[in-house]
């Protein structure tokens with residue numbers, strides 16, 4: 280009984296966290312996207328597209344207001360942006376009406392994209408919103424939707440445990456981040472069928488003592 284209650288409790292927490300994150304990004308869509316009209320590290324997007332052929336099929340996983348999906352589209356890639364926040368997707372569709380945006384949860388990617396159709400998956404500052412146990416599942420989903428040798432660029436906050444922040448652009452609503460150390464992230468990526476071509480850490484430009492992991496990987500096996 281206690282075990283059953285424990286499992287139910289975990290599911291409830293997972294749903295609550297996802298719902299809170301969704302609600303938060305719905306509420307902050309305008310200030311969040313207006314705070315970051317320009318990518319802080321445009322060279323990271325460049326690392327990614329340098330590994331892709333012209334016209335390649337790209338998924339921007341956790342696209343928020345669509346800045347990077349639009350960049351990929353303007354570079355003539357066949358890009359789709361997905362996000363589970365209806366507010367973010369509405370913002371993206373209004374700002375970039377000619378780009379393909381869809382409202383979807385990363386945990387359910389294979390239901391939306393049942394075949395390995397992507398040449399590249401780009402996921403920037405997004406997976407750290409998930410519960411730690413869900414991060415490998417989403418990376419596994421990226422494997423499923425990527426073609427063999429497909430490219431994954433993944434950027435997440437680095438460290439141990441959980442970090443809470445609040446900022447002007449989040450209207451001082453608290454955002455929760457699951458931190459991951461570089462070693463554990465790299466091990467997990469390998470377990471999920473990726474070879475790591477390039478790995479680096481870099482400091483946040485906006486927050487003292489915060490660092491990010493950046494991994495540029497290639498799918499080398501199905502899982």
Ligand SMILES: C[S@@+](CC[C@H](N)C(=O)[O-])C[C@H]1O[C@@H](n2cnc3c(N)ncnc32)[C@H](O)[C@@H]1O
Nearest residue numbers: 304341342343362363364384385403404405408
């Ligand atoms: C910090 S923003 C990053 C947005 C963008 N990639 C960037 O670099 O500016 C994280 C985004 O991930 C989305 N997100 C978080 N968890 C998600 C999930 N499980 N499925 C889909 N989107 C999710 C949020 O709604 C939010 O728009």
